[in-house]
Amino acid sequence: MVQADIVIVGGGAAGLMAACAAARILRKPGAVLVVEGNQKLGRKLLATGNGRCNLSNLAAAPEHYHGDAAAVASLLSSYTPEAILGAFRDMGLVTRADEQGRVYPRSGQAAAVLDALRSCAAEYGAVFRIGAPVTAVRREKVGFRLDCADGETIETGACILACGGAASPKHSCGVDGYALAKALGHTVMPLYPALTQLVCAGKTAKALSGVRCAACATLLADGKAVYAESGDVQFTDTGLSGICIFGLSIYAAEFFATGRIDGKAYRALAVALDCMPEWSFAQVREYLSEICRRHPQRLAGELLAGILNLRIGRALVQAAGIDPALAANRIPVAALQRLTRIVKEWSFTVTGTKGFLDAQITAGGVPLVEIDGRTMESRKAKQLYIVGEMLNVHGDCGGYNLHFAWASGLAAGKAAADAVQRKGGRR
Numbered sequence: 001m002v003q004a005d006i007v008i009v010g011g012g013a014a015g016l017m018a019a020c021a022a023a024r025i026l027r028k029p030g031a032v033l034v035v036e037g038n039q040k041l042g043r044k045l046l047a048t049g050n051g052r053c054n055l056s057n058l059a060a061a062p063e064h065y066h067g068d069a070a071a072v073a074s075l076l077s078s079y080t081p082e083a084i085l086g087a088f089r090d091m092g093l094v095t096r097a098d099e100q101g102r103v104y105p106r107s108g109q110a111a112a113v114l115d116a117l118r119s120c121a122a123e124y125g126a127v128f129r130i131g132a133p134v135t136a137v138r139r140e141k142v143g144f145r146l147d148c149a150d151g152e153t154i155e156t157g158a159c160i161l162a163c164g165g166a167a168s169p170k171h172s173c174g175v176d177g178y179a180l181a182k183a184l185g186h187t188v189m190p191l192y193p194a195l196t197q198l199v200c201a202g203k204t205a206k207a208l209s210g211v212r213c214a215a216c217a218t219l220l221a222d223g224k225a226v227y228a229e230s231g232d233v234q235f236t237d238t239g240l241s242g243i244c245i246f247g248l249s250i251y252a253a254e255f256f257a258t259g260r261i262d263g264k265a266y267r268a269l270a271v272a273l274d275c276m277p278e279w280s281f282a283q284v285r286e287y288l289s290e291i292c293r294r295h296p297q298r299l300a301g302e303l304l305a306g307i308l309n310l311r312i313g314r315a316l317v318q319a320a321g322i323d324p325a326l327a328a329n330r331i332p333v334a335a336l337q338r339l340t341r342i343v344k345e346w347s348f349t350v351t352g353t354k355g356f357l358d359a360q361i362t363a364g365g366v367p368l369v370e371i372d373g374r375t376m377e378s379r380k381a382k383q384l385y386i387v388g389e390m391l392n393v394h395g396d397c398g399g400y401n402l403h404f405a406w407a408s409g410l411a412a413g414k415a416a417a418d419a420v421q422r423k424g425g426r427r
């Protein structure tokens, strides 16, 4: 039998931050125990930001969150980007922001973030139990009793569930954290994958697989624009990818899971790519006329080579129904008009999103009505806390999800340790 004042189930982003916050207050060896089912702490954290860990965003605020975002507004106003970066600075981790406000460790290595959290928690007396997931959590008369996969039992006064979500299961230990929450009386809103690629009908994307284009992508629901984002769009074997596409996928994933976007029912989705967002329709049209005038023998397939990737330019010419071998001076005016429209509004029918295997985050989870949004304490069980991706809050791409993991972990770690101090500890 193992005992601790506070047990944190899950040694990922939120769990490790909770451990630092709690151990820093209690400062007693072994008072805080982190149980991680994987053989290593923070496996997903190491994969974030392509190994560089986009750990926050200077614009982090409720409008960048979805699900029960309103319920965590006060949490986010307490744990601003400055507060979170300050907490990392206290651990010795220096950060830097790029021009879009995305924050990374100064070293450019996710491992530096994991090391800072692990060292800081350990220095304040937290201990780690690695490689045996928690399989059950039961409420006792006082505190909780946890069973681990290796047969060990843990007794604790407070329990923080930080098991992460269903996205990218290869980084997790394979035990369903939501089931632990359900067994303690919580409900779980339907889960669906978000921040992922869009699957598109037709062969165009596949033919361009691997090619990138700076574009503005607009998500159209029944032909109406619901969300637009600019950035690099990448064509893949199955559809579209890239940071701005991930932004669209939050709404697309909601549509494919519920048939609705922001509560409104729709029937079909498409993405329109504006491949020349810096030029108006008239400017693109004028450019095409000028090329045809000055270079009458240029082949239609190369008309867009001066402004777009050659393969994308050819695909657009074909999508406009123009023979790529036609000389520029033989292209009808109506065809140039069609080509201009396609450059500005290249439409792809969206048939789905990639699943949890490829997604960065989980939408859905434990609803915030069941949680105190300032301390992350459960309203179903005293001294039970739930943090991070398990909750029905998910953020935009760009550091917002880790920001929420840190904020909720800090709040829960502090609240749990304060409660232990008030009671004089369990052991």
Ligand SMILES: Cc1cc2nc3c(=O)[nH]c(=O)nc-3n(C[C@H](O)[C@H](O)[C@H](O)COP(=O)(O)OP(=O)(O)OC[C@H]3O[C@@H](n4cnc5c(N)ncnc54)[C@H](O)[C@@H]3O)c2cc1C
Binding pocket: 009, 010, 011, 012, 013, 014, 015, 035, 036, 037, 038, 041, 042, 043, 044, 045, 047, 048, 049, 050, 053, 054, 055, 056, 132, 133, 134, 135, 162, 163, 164, 165, 167, 168, 171, 172, 173, 174, 175, 176, 177, 359, 360, 361, 387, 388, 389, 390, 398, 399, 400, 401, 402, 403, 405
């Ligand atoms: C490839 C990829 C890249 C990403 N990049 C970014 C990025 O750059 N910026 C950003 O903001 N977000 C990013 N995200 C999202 C971000 O990683 C998550 O939002 C964040 O890790 C959630 O933190 P968490 O602590 O809730 O869950 P996790 O970090 O997933 O940690 C949960 C931990 O709990 C453990 N666990 C689960 N169940 C049990 C159990 N029963 N017993 C013991 N242990 C258990 C798991 O093994 C896991 O280690 C990325 C996600 C992916 C997949």
